[in-house]
Amino acid sequence: MIKLITVLLLILPTLALGHKPSDSYLTINVEDGGTLSGQWDIALRDLERAVGVDQNRDARVTWGELKARRAELEDHILSRLTVTARDGDREQVCTLDSDGLKVDDHVDGTYAVFLLTGDCGLSPLSLTLNYRLLFDRDASHQGLVEVRYGDQPGQPVALSNQHREQTLSRDGDGGLAALATFFRQGVHHILIGYDHILFLLTLLFPAVLVWRQGAWRPKESMREALLTTLGIVTAFTVTHSLTLALASLGLVNLPSWLVESAIAITVGLGAASNLAPQYFPRRWVMALVFGLIHGLGFAAVLADLGLDGGSLVLTLLGFNLGVEAGQALIVLIFVPAAFLVRRTAAYRRWFVPIGSVAIIAIATVWAVERLAGAL
Template sequence: MDILKSLRCVSVALALCTAAASACAHTVGKGLATITITGQTVHYHLLLALSATPREFPGLQLTPKGTAAEYQPLLTAIQEKLRLIADGGACSQMPGMISPPTQEGGTVSVDLRFECVATPRELIIHDDLFDVLGAGYHTIANIQWPGGSQQFVFLPQAREERVMLSADSGTTTRGVGSFFALGVEHILTGYDHLLFLLALIMRGGNLWSLLKIITAFTIAHSITLALAALNILVLPERLIEATIALSIAYVAAENVFLRKAVSHRWAVSFLFGLVHGFGFSNVLRELGLPKDGLLWALLNFNLGVEAGQAAAVLVAVPVLVYLRRFKWEPRFVVGVSLIVLAVGLVLFVERALVGA
């Protein structure tokens, strides 16, 4: 009977991990758009960091072996999903170019050019790339024109941006609500961060201990998120991502080999929270926001991360507390933790060794 219960526990754990992986499957990457206005010409340079092949293009090779011809259907789809309107009139799109990655894990480069009737005073940019690259995709945009610049984020629920191109606009960060939504999306689709949180709270003890764990993680990642986003302290991305994977494996291993609540877990949460904060910062650092625009973006992005984290915890904690009523709960925790441990080790190998 105990064997059957154990098998059921492991089966539930496998189902949970499969569901998590499925939820992350729609996130195929992000785009970084640099939009430059010169006279009546708008140059739209898009760098696509694709973590998976889009379902609409199953034959696409995300390696240096890919050719421009193979990427042509993707270019065509991107051109169809981007529209620019200047002062009420549509800008004409010229032939574009696309370049495959030049190295493993590299970015796809897209160069587009739009010709407007006259020098724009108001520009509306409509981005529907989510229809091609999935709902988890987002574009971080930086638009520049003589006398000003502006930063914003395109999300499935925020697909259009209206920019007033006055000569004395200066630098602004628009759509701070988009940065909040980006923070929520970043934590809820970041399966490594969620796995770490799950491993933390499974052996977190009573509600007071859980509160200390979550608070420590929040304070820690907020500190390093700010330091890295403001370019005060920046560490190599590969080192950070590999350490995040190790943090998952370490906490899961504690769950397996220490069969009771871990009293020092809040300290572990704080230590590894510092590392996860560097991981959160990559999204904002890629945009290259100037400091006056970055502060608002940073605040709203961090609030979004906290909101997403709170939502995940509010779902997980009641379930875990309820499961403690059953005798098989310790075996369930061990079964899930073994799977999380394996995932953490695989991620570490991928991030630290395979990419070498």
């Protein structure tokens, strides 16, 4: 028991790091003759980590501080992006410059917006992007990129430390590429979204148990456990898919701090339900209601891409399928393992209550941090 508590306390600081990953948003428009235009949105907190913009160390980056470091910031970001144009056998590295700077509010904070221009020296049939921003500071950072050839629909792609380079063709099937790219994004997002994982686990802890006569007791068959799991996962999937779609379409828009704080609270309530299960007999109802909040959290990844039309539909579909695949992976790992040990006192009397208490502690840290960040 002491060893279990020690392990839970050791992982608590890691899990308490939060949920929203580091992303930048890059849009490149390819015009006739190979001229480029676009913008690159990068979070002020990421620029502070990379270059150091907060000159007076007051934990706030002002417009004046941003302008004072503009030249250095532009040199830094442009040195970490290479765009290569190809037209048949010809290949040319495009020039890139920043000719404007402004700020904009995204769902997770304020971003610097660098207005880009460029020239490839030829009319490209394809562009190859090599993206290297922030990987030396944050290996989990991603660049969410959209390339638009003239009036064609945009081709979105996600670039990461493991996938730094991507070629996007003028006549390529951007739809299928978007579907595949954001399927991977969905899987990645659920697997690094500790708050979503912990919420799901709090509901699955007792999926192999039944509360009877004031104690947790093992379910007799895998069929019972699977039916309970199916009800929880289905309810969670239906509602988080609904709000993910509504938020991505711009029909629902809540502040990031509010959504993230609410998610932390749902994690704590889910864990608390394991300590007083007599008051929460239908756990699928909890999954159904709280799934609405978690869907808004998933949508934060897509909300700032500015996609529309077919690109948005395929991106949304791919991302949601990826989330479900990642969620299924967690269920397939946890539920069979829990079923095997469900009869042990260690699982019923120690793991479920102590694990739930530890998750309540983690959720409390998250809620306090996220609410404080809004002040």
